[in-house]
Amino acid sequence: xxxxxxxxxxxxxxxxxxxxxxxxxxxxxxxxxxxxxxxxxxxxxxxxxxxxxxxxxxxxxxxxxxxxxxxxxxxxxxxxxxxxxxxxxxxxxxxxxxxxxxxxxxxxxxxxxxxxxxxxxxxxxxxxxxxxxxxxxxxxxxxxxxxxxxxxxxxxxxxxxxxxxxxxxxxxxxxxxxxxxxxxxxxxxxxxxxxxxxxxxxxxxxxxxxxxxxxxxxxxxxxxxxxxxxxxxxxxxxxxxxxxxxxxxxxxxxxxxxxxxxxxxxxxxxxxxxxxxxxxxxxxxxxxxxxxxxxxxxxxxxxxxxxxxxxxxxxxxxxxxxxxxxxxxxxxxxxxxxxxxxxxxxxxxxxxxxxxxxxxxxxxxxxxxxxxxxxxxxxxxxxxxxxxxxxxxxxxxxxxxxxxxxxxxxxxxxxxxxxxxx
Amino acid sequence: xxxxxxxxxxxxxxxxxxxxxxxxxxxxxxxxxxxxxxxxxxxxxxxxxxxxxxxxxxxxxxxxxxxxxxxxxxxxxxxxxxxxxxxxxxxxxxxxxxxxxxxxxxxxxxxxxxxxxxxxxxxxxxxxxxxxxxxxxxxxxxxxxxxxxxxxxxxxxxxxxxxxxxxxxxxxxxxxxxxxxxxxxxxxxxxxxxxxxxxxxxxxxxxxxxxxxxxxxxxxxxxxxxxxxxxxxxxxxxxxxxxxxxxxxxxxxxxxxxxxxxxxxxxxxxxxxxxxxxxxxxxxxxxxxxxxxxxxxxxxxxxxxxxxxxxxxxxxxxxxxxxxxxxxxxxxxxxxxxxxxxxxxxxxxxxxxxxxxxxxxxxxxxxxxxxxxxxxxxxxxxxxxxxxxxxxxxxxxxxxxxxxxx
Numbered sequence: 052x053x054x055x056x057x058x059x060x061x062x063x064x065x066x067x068x069x070x071x072x073x074x075x076x077x078x079x080x081x082x083x084x085x086x087x088x089x090x091x092x093x094x095x096x097x098x099x100x101x102x103x104x105x106x107x108x109x110x111x112x113x114x115x116x117x118x119x120x121x122x123x124x125x126x127x128x129x130x131x132x133x134x135x136x137x138x139x140x141x142x143x144x145x146x147x148x149x150x151x152x153x154x155x156x157x158x159x160x161x162x163x164x165x166x167x168x169x170x171x172x173x174x175x176x177x178x179x180x181x182x183x184x185x186x187x188x189x190x191x192x193x194x195x196x197x198x199x200x201x202x203x204x205x206x207x208x209x210x211x212x213x214x215x216x217x218x219x220x221x222x223x224x225x226x227x228x229x230x231x232x233x234x235x236x237x238x239x240x241x242x243x244x245x246x247x248x249x250x251x252x253x254x255x256x257x258x259x260x261x262x263x264x265x266x267x268x269x270x271x272x273x274x275x276x277x278x279x280x281x282x283x284x285x286x287x288x289x290x291x292x293x294x295x296x297x298x299x300x301x302x303x304x305x306x307x308x309x310x311x312x313x314x315x316x317x318x319x320x321x322x323x324x325x326x327x328x329x330x331x332x333x334x335x336x337x338x339x340x341x342x343x344x345x346x347x348x349x350x351x352x353x354x355x356x357x358x359x360x361x362x363x364x365x366x367x368x369x370x371x372x373x374x375x376x377x378x379x380x381x382x383x384x385x386x387x388x389x390x391x392x393x394x395x396x397x398x399x400x401x402x403x404x405x406x407x408x409x410x411x412x413x414x415x416x417x418x419x420x421x422x423x424x425x426x427x428x429x430x431x432x433x434x435x436x437x438x439x440x441x442x443x444x445x446x447x448x449x450x451x452x453x454x455x456x457x458x459x460x461x462x463x464x465x466x467x468x469x470x471x472x473x
Numbered sequence: 474x475x476x477x478x479x480x481x482x483x484x485x486x487x488x489x490x491x492x493x494x495x496x497x498x499x500x501x502x503x504x505x506x507x508x509x510x511x512x513x514x515x516x517x518x519x520x521x522x523x524x525x526x527x528x529x530x531x532x533x534x535x536x537x538x539x540x541x542x543x544x545x546x547x548x549x550x551x552x553x554x555x556x557x558x559x560x561x562x563x564x565x566x567x568x569x570x571x572x573x574x575x576x577x578x579x580x581x582x583x584x585x586x587x588x589x590x591x592x593x594x595x596x597x598x599x600x601x602x603x604x605x606x607x608x609x610x611x612x613x614x615x616x617x618x619x620x621x622x623x624x625x626x627x628x629x630x631x632x633x634x635x636x637x638x639x640x641x642x643x644x645x646x647x648x649x650x651x652x653x654x655x656x657x658x659x660x661x662x663x664x665x666x667x668x669x670x671x672x673x674x675x676x677x678x679x680x681x682x683x684x685x686x687x688x689x690x691x692x693x694x695x696x697x698x699x700x701x702x703x704x705x706x707x708x709x710x711x712x713x714x715x716x717x718x719x720x721x722x723x724x725x726x727x728x729x730x731x732x733x734x735x736x737x738x739x740x741x742x743x744x745x746x747x748x749x750x751x752x753x754x755x756x757x758x759x760x761x762x763x764x765x766x767x768x769x770x771x772x773x774x775x776x777x778x779x780x781x782x783x784x785x786x787x788x789x790x791x792x793x794x795x796x797x798x799x800x801x802x803x804x805x806x807x808x809x810x811x812x813x814x815x816x817x818x819x820x821x822x823x824x825x826x827x828x829x830x831x832x833x834x835x836x837x838x839x840x841x842x843x844x845x846x847x848x849x850x851x852x853x854x855x856x857x858x859x860x861x862x863x864x865x866x867x868x869x870x871x872x873x874x875x876x877x878x879x
Contacts, residue, residue, distance in 0.1 A: 066831070066860075070867035073832040074875075077868065087792030087833060120871040178875045237790070242749040246769065247793060249762040274758050 063093045063112040071123035078124070078176035081254045081262055085131045088247045090237040096229045101219025102130045103230045104139045105238030106247070109219060122180045128172055129165075129180065133222040135248055136269060138164040141197060142224035155206055160223040162189075163200035170194060171265035194265075248273055284349060284464045287432045288328075288413065327363045329409035331398040333416035334368045350413050350434070365409065369398035395420040399427055415466075418457060426460040433461040503674035507658060508534055509743060510750045512541065512678050514654045515592070515628050517737045519730050520613050522598075522645075523632040525658030531632045534658070535594045541678045544592040544628065547581055551601040551609055559608035561619020578619035590626030599633040614652055632658075645719040647711060654730065655721045655754040679741035686740055693735035697728060700767045707760045723756040731755045731764065773798055776805040783820035792833055799825055799837040803844075810844055819854040826858060834858065835865045 068091070076083040089102070094109040101109045108130060115123065133139075142160045146152055151160070165184040170193040173179040186193050191203050220226050231238065239247065255262050255270035262270075330350050351364055395414060400423075402412050412427060415434040435457060457463050514521045515538065523531050532548065539546035557563070561576025585591050595609055613631060616623040623629075631653075645653070664674050701708055712722045721727065731752055738748040745765065753761035773794060779786040779802055789795050799822065806818045818841055826834050838858055845851075 066864060066867070069830055069832040070864050070871065072830075073835055073864060074868040074871040076832070076836075077872070078875075083796070084793045087796050087830075089792070119874065120867060121875040124871060124875070176872060176875055239791075240744070240746055242744075242746045242765065245749070246762060246766055250766065250793075274762070 063110065064115050065091075067120060068110065068115055068123065071120045072127050074120065075124040075127040075177070079128055081251060081258070081266065082128060082131060082135075084250045084254065085135055085247055086127060088239065089131060089134075090239075092231065094229050097219065098217050100126050100130055101217055101227070101229075102134055102221030103219055103227070103238075104134075104221050104224070104244075105231070105233065105235070106134055106221075106244060107231060107235070107238060109229055118180070121178045125173060125178050125180045125183075128177060129168055129183070130218060130221070132168045132172055133164060133218055134244075135251060135273075136164075136167070136197075137248075138167075138197060138222050139220060139224040142222070145198060145201060146224065149201075151201070154225070157223045157225040159201055159204045159206065160197065161218055162204050163197045164222050165218065166191065166200045166204075167195065167197045171263060175263070284432070284434055284466065287462045287464055288350065288411070327365070327407060327409045328411045328413060329365045329367065329402040329405065331395060331402055331412060331414045331416075332366065332368045333395065333414070333420065347415065350415070365402075365405070367398060367402060369395060369401075396423050399423050403427055403429070414461075422458045422461075426458075431461040433457045433463045434466045435463055436466050498668070498671045498673055500673050500675035502677050503664070505674060505676035506744070506747050506750065507656065508538065508676040509679050509747045510656055510754075511630070512538055513734065513737045513741060513743065513747070514656070514751060515542070515630060516681070517730075517733045518625075518628065519654050519733065520652060521630045522653040522655050523630065523658045524635055524655060525632065527597075527634060529658060529660040531658050532594070532596065535592070535630060537676065538630075538678075539592045541676075542592065542628075544590055545588060546592050546594060547585060548594045548596055549581065550596050551605055552597045554601070554605060556602075556604040556608040559605070559612050559618055576619035578621045582618040582621050582623070585627055586621050586624060589624045591628075593623075593627060593629045595629065595631040597634075598631050610649060614649075647718075647722065650712075650719050651722060651724050651727050653721070654734070654751065656750060657754070679738075679743055679747075681737070681740045682742065685742070689736045689739035692739050693732050696735055696764065696768055696771060697732045699771070700764050701728065703767075704763065707763060710760070712757070717757070721753070721755055721757045721761075723760040727756045731761075735764075769794070770797070773801070776801040779821055780805060780814055780817045783817050783824060786821060786824065788821075788825055788828060790829070792830060795825065795829060796833050799833065803837045803840050806841065807844055810846075812849055815841070815844065815849065816852050816854075819852050819858075823854045823857045826861065831861050831864050832868075835861050835868075839865075 072086055076086050079086075089106055089108040092107050092109050093112060095111065095113075097109045097111045097114075099111055099114045103109070118126070138160075142157070142164070145160060146156070151157075162184055166186045166189070169179065169183050170186050173183075179185075186195070186200065189204060191200060217227075220230055226232075252270040252273040255266055259267050259270075328350075330347065332347065347366070351366075395416060398414070399412065402409055409429055411430045411432065413432045413434065415436075417436040511521060511523070511534065525531055535548075536546060558579050561578055563574045564577050565574055566572050585593065595613070598606060598609065601609065609631075612618055612623075613629055616627070616629075668674070707723055708728065709724050710722060712718060712720065734751045734755060735748065738751060745768075748768075749761070749765055752764055755761070756764070773789065774786060776798070779788075779798065788798055802818050802821050806814050822834050822838055822841065838861055
């Protein structure tokens with residue numbers, strides 16, 4: 052602690068604050084590094100406790116005086132969670148992406164971030180502080196991310212008593228007047244912040260058994276955010292489509308248009324061979340129509356963009372038996388037949404036997420299927436509908452359960468994970 | 474001619490005046506971490522790949538870098554070239570069977586070789602067709618254009634759009650990705666607004682300090698070897714999964730590049746943020762962060778030094794680092810329990826209590842107390858730690874209260 056804060060803190064009960072931090076660190080040992088990295092700044096302008104993005108923690112002496120130690124410990128963990136989960140960075144991204152720039156929007160983000168934290172950090176020795184926002188009080192489901200909560204929150208009667216709520220710029224990205232800013236004393240640089248988050252994640256990954264599910268998920272994703280599946284599916288498909296043997300490339304098969312001006316020089320010319328794409332859709336009961344619809348639209352759009360010609364995209368529905376291969380000529384709906392168990396092997400066989408043969412096969416599936424034992428004679432992209440809830444439940448009821456993973460020769464893109472979450 | 478001289482100023486002249494006014498801007502010095510990282514990587518003669526959306530000032534940055542390094546800049550827009558522009562144009566001579574077909578290099582390459590030095594900027598790598606990219610990579614990695622070989626004074630920087638916004642299938646295969654230093658290029662909102670208002674930033678570029686060179690190499694070797702000796706699995710790890718595709722990953726080659734970059738950043742006295750983007754851009758996020766974390770530990774005082782001189786020990790201000798030092802001291806006593814070391818550790822804890830937050834001291838104090846054999850007396854210093862005992866009791870009471878309220 053630097054000297055100026057100790058001088059100012061005449062009325063701040065630091066011992067109470069530190070006893071609370073000790074209790075928090077004892078009940079959540081994996082957060083100790085982060086809790087100890089926070090730098091305390093006494094402030095009479097914060098309503099309760101708040102953080103900024105430089106890992107300073109602003110504390111109101113009056114709030115400390117009136118709050119019991121066990122509740123203060125909960126507030127410590129709450130505030131540090133905002134920083135570990137990068138709520139300010141995610142808030143900034145939300146503001147950019149969805150144009151949420153008003154003060155009210157930032158308050159909604161703060162509430163949404165609080166909902167994300169409060170539904171899973173308390174209990175097990177840690178008391179929920181009085182007045183903490185809970186999703187069910189706003190008639191929202193539990194276990195969601197800040198990004199998902201924001202759109203469900205409107206400032207109205209339900210949030211009326213929350214408008215005092217303020218966890219500082221660390222919670223939503225909006226600078227507060229009491230913030231010391233980037234040049235103030237004792238802030239952590241971006242690299243130092245990353246390192247604290249990294250150490251906490253490492254600690255959790257080293258001892259996952261004793262850590263709640265929400266934090267384990269955070270630790271797994273802290274430095275490997277969920278995949279932005281639209282972008283990845285597009286990139287995988289474009290790459291498969293434009294590799295050697297398909298798409299635009301140079302060839303010496305015909306003289307180049309520059310040849311006339313350069314006698315004696317041999318030049319290649321640009322040839323276009325549009326790729327043929329076959330999309331196999333898993334229509335077994337477990338994939339919802341909405342998911343299929345969104346993924347199929349995406350594939351069709353990408354394939355059209357790279358191939359140039361719609362008639363080169365074919366679609367086939369497949370459960371235990373493969374349906375007919377149809378060209379995607381019209382923009383209206385594609386008939387999806389099926390509903391039973393899945394065996395994509397028949398789909399692959401049928402796709403590879405069709406004439407003309409496809410250059411790329413795209414399989415959209417939830418993965419509950421046997422796969423071809425050998426690499427098919429064309430590039431393969433698998434769009435995998437992730438089922439974290441289902442596989443989690445299966446894993447818990449049967450520890451031996453291992454989901455059938457797609458084979459190594461396919462490029463796999465997980466579809467349906469939240470694009471902006473960390 | 475006299476007609477135009479008498480006529481009122483032509484519209485084009487007025488337009489030229491207006492343009493001159495628009496271009497009249499000043500510069501101000503401003504630290505720029507990404508430009509500093511780029512400069513260090515170029516100075517270390519490593520191929521750099523800038524990832525960034527189109528139109529965010531990559532070319533402007535390269536112009537500034539070339540001026541700072543005093544190198545003539547050659548920009549090659551890859552997408553408007555053909556593969557033969559880089560691999561050489563086959564020119565059929567009189568008797569190809571005996572003389573062979575020479576691969577003629579393009580004019581800009583000839584000029585570069587004649588000048589002996591320069592900065593080649595391969596722009597828009599991601600929008601070029603695969604065959605052009607293949608030819609370009611030979612230029613980047615082997616420094617060859619047709620029959621010519623670029624002299625060592627030539628530095629190469631490439632730029633690509635992120636995969637999500639790339640127009641076609643461009644992506645790096647793992648072996649190619651491993652040869653580049655990947656730098657993410659983003660624009661700074663404030664810089665752009667201020668620049669459009671007439672004041673552009675002028676980055677102060679890092680200068681290598683000749684006196685620091687041997688120390689920098691020693692430091693870099695210690696850092697990288699120390700980490701890899703303790704974590705052998707970090708040496709080589711092929712990327713898996715779509716998100717990491719085309720990005721940096723650890724291998725002996727990229728660790729070698731990291732070693733150079735750590736040495737260059739140290740010799741230039743660069744900040745950790747600059748080093749962070751360089752290291753993470755070479756071996757990837759996970760291994761890069763581990764290296765940076767171990768660098769932090771290199772900076773912490775050695776537990777044995779602290780034990781040897783508890784009164785003179787400088788403990789870090791930041792709570793988490795201080796906790797790491799105190800834990801290290803107690804661990805050192807546990808590893809070699811001797812009476813004098815035990816007493817000295819108590820002195821360290823008292824010092825920590827006097828200079829910082831008391832809750833940090835509780836756990837090391839409890840552990841240290843448990844290391845006491847029966848025949849050792851309790852030192853007088855323990856009296857001074859009474860406050861932490863009270864603090865610890867208070868936390869215990871809170872735990873009981875929390876249980877009662879569930």
